[in-house]
Amino acid sequence: MLVLPGDLLTATGGYEYDRRMLEGLRQLRWNSTVVALDSSFPTPTAQALEDAQRQLSALPADSLVVIDGLALGAMPEVVHAHKDRLRMVGLIHHPLAAETGLSPELVSRLHESERRALQAMRLVVVTSQRTGRALADFDVASDRIAVVEPGVDQPRHADERVCDPDAPVRMLCVATVTARKGHELLVDALTDLTEMDWTLTCVGSVERSPATVRALKMRIEASGLEDRVTLMGELDEAALQRQFRAADLFVLATHYEGYGMVVAQALAHGLPIISTRTGAIEELVRPEAGVLVEPGDWTALRDALSRVLADADLRRQLAAGARAAGAKLSSWSAASERMSEILASVAGALR
Structure with a gap:
């Protein structure tokens, strides 16, 4: 029961x-x-x-x-x-x-x-x-x-990802839009990185915290990021898996997690991770698979994003580490x- x-x-x-x-x-x-x-x-x-x-x-x-x-x-x-x-x-x-x-x-x-x-x-x-x-x-x-x-569900096709240094880096965030998940912090960090070539797709409910969603949309508009940041809302499982396969980098600026299931899923897909040291994320994401910062540290998050976005070789190395870590998950x-x-x-x- x-x-x-x-x-x-x-x-x-x-x-x-x-x-x-x-x-x-x-x-x-x-x-x-x-x-x-x-x-x-x-x-x-x-x-x-x-x-x-x-x-x-x-x-x-x-x-x-x-x-x-x-x-x-x-x-x-x-x-x-x-x-x-x-x-x-x-x-x-x-x-x-x-x-x-x-x-x-x-x-x-x-x-x-x-x-x-x-x-x-x-x-x-x-x-x-x-x-x-x-x-x-x-x-x-x-x-x-x-x-x-x-x-974790292991993807059927976990092929090695090819990072094209001339293409925009496709970032994916999967989280319900609530204050705890840190979407506003993520947008603030990306506002300083507009000279870099990237896009951000956010998948997750926009119904749970209307005030947070309103503030996030205002932040995106004020930063001039409407063409780069997409709030997709909830997706069914097939559509979500397509987003994981299409992404180059997984980002989650969460303030607190009990575990971090979407991070584990991203590892299984071989995605480099940028996230925070909370819950089990620090145990899931070793240095060879991603970059972690303290929750709420805007400067450290911006610097981590800048470093990974600017270095295609680093993204390839982290992707290999993510694939290896993801393959070991239960x-x-x-x-x-x-x-x-x-x-x-x-x-x-x-x-």
Whole structure:
């Protein structure tokens, strides 16, 4: 049983992880179903909390229930009411309080809410070692944490990329347009590099944070980059894969990630990476595969972009490193098997 808010088909890394785990567990003969909560989480309405209580109350005693952190951290009273009746496992992609742009008061409130909710879990699954270490601040003992990193789909055709020094460098960013993903920072850095020949395609929802999207579009227009920066919105999987194949360089100026699934996907496609040292990205992207800077460091990001954009030989070297790193990444089937083992330890004979 997987409990999560909103639509399972939502195009974010967290929801993709949930979808792929459900598919994998079903292939491993788990009877995996979904309980959909109201989409107002992680800031639920009173009615949404009442509905969550009703849905958990309807589950048979001793049911194995995996609760996505997007809902879990916002309903400590609900889960504590079922602490002894259900076998609950938390699934944390990253702490709610780590979202960018929150007021100090909201950060404090979310931190305490998630800390209390996590105490009701029999086990907590995290998607990276970094997130697991972060949960020490939430009073979760290390022996109650299990790591199941995402898998990656290896492209069917991972041919060596040819970098034409006379053609524009085609940069790709795949991320929902929210403050945390750093699109404005990326555009600011590129504003200083207009003498170089490049284009940037941004793939990801423009519906989640209208204020961020408005500010980003204004920044693009003010910088005169309308002909170079394209906001494509969400794409289906086939169209997204075409974008990966067409790109020369992957960029993600994110302020915080739990793991960084799109970075792993870019590595599998043999794309050089320019990103930030956050989540598992620092472990995924070694120096031979890309250039990482500190989150929020505009100057370092601009300098990294300038260096890589100007040097076709460096891009070729980084592409080779990316291909080698991507080829070593685990599959989704291996990730699902790991999740199955962990859940079996909680479920016991219930499976």
